[in-house]
Structures are given as C-alpha cells and as structure tokens.
Amino acid sequence: MNKDLTVGKPETVLWKFCLPLFGSVIFQQLYNIADSLVAGKFVGENALAAVGNSYEITLIFIAFAFGCNIGCSVIVSQLFGAKQYGEMKTAVYTTLIASAFLCLILMVFGITMGGTLLQVIHTPDNIMQDSKLYLDIYIWGFPFLLFYNIATGIFSALGDSKTPFIFLAVSSTTNILVDIWFVKAFKMGVAGVAWATFLCQGISCILAMVVVFRRFYKIKSEEKTIVFSWPVLGKIAGIAVPSILQQSFISVGNIIIQGVINGFGAGVIAGYSASVKLNNLVITSFTTLGNGISNFTAQNIGAGKLSRVKDGFKAGVKMVWMLSVPFILLYVTAGQYLVTFFVDKPSADALNTGIIFLRILAPFYFVISVKLVADGILRGAGRMRQFMVGTFTDLILRVVLAVVLAGMFGSIGIWCAWPMGWGISMCISVYFYRRGPWKKQER
Numbered sequence: 001m002n003k004d005l006t007v008g009k010p011e012t013v014l015w016k017f018c019l020p021l022f023g024s025v026i027f028q029q030l031y032n033i034a035d036s037l038v039a040g041k042f043v044g045e046n047a048l049a050a051v052g053n054s055y056e057i058t059l060i061f062i063a064f065a066f067g068c069n070i071g072c073s074v075i076v077s078q079l080f081g082a083k084q085y086g087e088m089k090t091a092v093y094t095t096l097i098a099s100a101f102l103c104l105i106l107m108v109f110g111i112t113m114g115g116t117l118l119q120v121i122h123t124p125d126n127i128m129q130d131s132k133l134y135l136d137i138y139i140w141g142f143p144f145l146l147f148y149n150i151a152t153g154i155f156s157a158l159g160d161s162k163t164p165f166i167f168l169a170v171s172s173t174t175n176i177l178v179d180i181w182f183v184k185a186f187k188m189g190v191a192g193v194a195w196a197t198f199l200c201q202g203i204s205c206i207l208a209m210v211v212v213f214r215r216f217y218k219i220k221s222e223e224k225t226i227v228f229s230w231p232v233l234g235k236i237a238g239i240a241v242p243s244i245l246q247q248s249f250i251s252v253g254n255i256i257i258q259g260v261i262n263g264f265g266a267g268v269i270a271g272y273s274a275s276v277k278l279n280n281l282v283i284t285s286f287t288t289l290g291n292g293i294s295n296f297t298a299q300n301i302g303a304g305k306l307s308r309v310k311d312g313f314k315a316g317v318k319m320v321w322m323l324s325v326p327f328i329l330l331y332v333t334a335g336q337y338l339v340t341f342f343v344d345k346p347s348a349d350a351l352n353t354g355i356i357f358l359r360i361l362a363p364f365y366f367v368i369s370v371k372l373v374a375d376g377i378l379r380g381a382g383r384m385r386q387f388m389v390g391t392f393t394d395l396i397l398r399v400v401l402a403v404v405l406a407g408m409f410g411s412i413g414i415w416c417a418w419p420m421g422w423g424i425s426m427c428i429s430v431y432f433y434r435r436g437p438w439k440k441q442e443r
Helices: 010-042 045-081 085-120 125-140 142-157 162-185 190-218 230-262 266-302 308-342 348-380 384-409 411-434 437-442
Strands: none
Touching: 010 045, 010 162, 010 190, 010 266, 010 308, 045 085, 045 125, 045 142, 045 190, 045 230, 045 266, 045 348, 085 125, 085 142, 085 190, 085 230, 125 142, 125 190, 125 266, 142 162, 142 190, 142 266, 162 190, 230 266, 230 384, 230 411, 266 308, 266 348, 308 348, 348 384, 348 411, 384 411
C-alpha cells in the first residue's frame, strides 16, 4: 500500500515505515548467513572459508544493485511527494531499461574476470576451486538480485515497506530449507548453497516485478508517460552513481582487507567469514534504516516540508541506538556461541578470530549508526558530494590502517581499523547534516 510520508508526526511515521524495512534486511541477510551456515555445518570449515572469500567479491555486484535501488528510490520518492505521477513512472521505466544494459556488462565482467579477482586477493589453493564455483553461480543469478533491489526501492519510494518484507520473509526462509536440501540430500557441497540462493531469489524477483507493474497500473496520471528519458536518467544517475561508487570502493577496500586476512591462513579466514556476516547483519540494518530515512527526506523535500527533516534525524538516531543495544550485548557476551553456530568444531584460530573481531567492533555500533542516519538524510536531499566525502574518509582510513596495523599487531590490528574509520567519518557526516538547507528554513 502506498503511503505519504509528508504527513503525520515524523517519529511515528518513521517507526511505522522503517520497522518492516528492518525486518526485510534481517531476512535479506539470511541469504548470505544461510550459505555460510550450511557450508560450515554440513560441508566443512574450508567450505565456509570459500563462501566467505567469494562474498567479498560479490559485494562489488551488490554495490551496483544498491546504487540502482537508491537512485531510483530517491527520485521516485521526490516525484511521489510532489505528486508528479507521470514523471515518476518515467523514472521507473528509465531505471529498468538502463539497469538491463548495466547488468549485461557486469555479468560479462564477472564471468571472464572472476578467477583473476580471486587470485588478486590471494585466495589459498585449498579453497580456490570452491570459491570460483560459488562466484560463477552467483554471477549468473545477478539479474535477479539487481531487479529485485530496484523493485524494493520502488516500494520504499511509494511509502510501502511491508510488501518487500513479505517477499523476503518467504524467500529467505525457503532458501534455508533449499540450502540444506541441496547439500544434504543431493550432496552438492558449495554449489548447493549457491544454486539455492539463485532459485529462491529468482522467484522473489519475478513476483516483486509483477506486483510493481500492477501497482503502477493503478496510479493514474494526467500526462502521457514516457518510457525512457535521458534527463530523468541523468537525475537518477546523479544519486545512483555516487552510491555505486561508495559501495564499490567499500567493496574494493574489503577485498584489499580480505587479501591481508588471507595471509593469516584458512582458520583466520573462516573465523572472519563467520563474524563479518554477523557484523554485516548489523551494518546492513543501519544502512537500510538510513535508506528509509532517505525516502522520508526525499518525499518531504519534494513536498517542500524541509522542517520535518530535523525531526526525522532525531527519530532515526533513536531507532538505531535502540537497535544497537541488544546487538552489542549479544556479540560481546556470546561471540563464542555465535561463531560455533557456523562451524561445529572450529579450529582455535577460527574461534579466537571470530570472538575478538566481534568484541572490538560491537561497542562502536553507536558511532557508525549515527553516521548512517546522517548519510541517509544527505542522500535523500541529493547532497551526494558531502555524502561521498564522509564515506570515502571511512573507507580510506579503514584500508590504510588495516594494512599498517596488520604488520604491527597481526590480525587484531586489522579489526581495530574499523572503529577508527567509523569515528572520524561519523563526525564528518554529522557536520554536513547540520549545515543542510532544512536548518535555514527552521530558523
């Protein structure tokens, strides 16, 4: 159901809109967590390392899906808030057409260069074959991932966060069952978890796009809808490209860090693969709530209600801090049990790596969550230059510090780079938020 985010108490509106988004991201992360969990439990520690190793490269492709989602979502939100329904439909159709060409280019790149990328990050020989197998299957399923993300961006732009939640709840739960079925019943190993994700995400994508087109059919517009528009594509690209660059550079940074981690052996790789999935669950949750705040910001800017943005920031910080508390307590006190959840009998290196990683990063969730809320407002307002400055500061610091500190303190030095980058970039993002145009209107 479409919802206008420009009316009602901002805090109440955001809570109702963002809670289903949080539920959606939990189920979205179950896709990746399920792959690692089933690989580690039913295949072995090397299989877990292979899936985790390939995952860092798949983040490059996820970056493009995320960018297309945000670019389309922000522009559609602004047009929906301004009630320009004809141009809103044009924005959606333009995104779909442009994304189809982008998808083809990325698939060709992934299929031809996947092995080279795995070699670049110094993938150990004992997990190279499984890493390449998982990556190849993932790339063939990339169209489903891309267009599903665009569909969820459209739903969010229309103020509907419940529909994507329902799709993800069903598909991710099914994915876990199919993962186990393919691995245990058919003895497919790493290929089984990859094909399970391919199948379940494909069905979700098709159903989501059907619902999108049915929803758009019901929205009437006076002017004739143009199927493709270069000016509209320019507006979408103005949001999407910086978002893609942000996520891509983060992925490249993670690949560099993964290359450093790979030098410490399969045990450390496996421990990191398990714990980083748990960390990504939290960070992705914050990012998704930030995306919801982007939609809120964009709709209100489109409607000329800039004074509501400040209330949105306060409500957003309250939400992410309430979310941070249980995760921090869980990760700090129960890290050992969470890591063994992925591997039955982890090696000492794997277990210690996972525990230490979580204990170092978790207390700083209060910091990174505020940055991502501020980023959500900057992105929703189209202030992409400021958004990218904060993001790249975090990335550059984390990568440089990880490389330097690894040589000084071993793997622990790598984990310490995260909170250092988070703290400085948070200050930058909040500074840019506080200088936004909504402050002038408020005064």
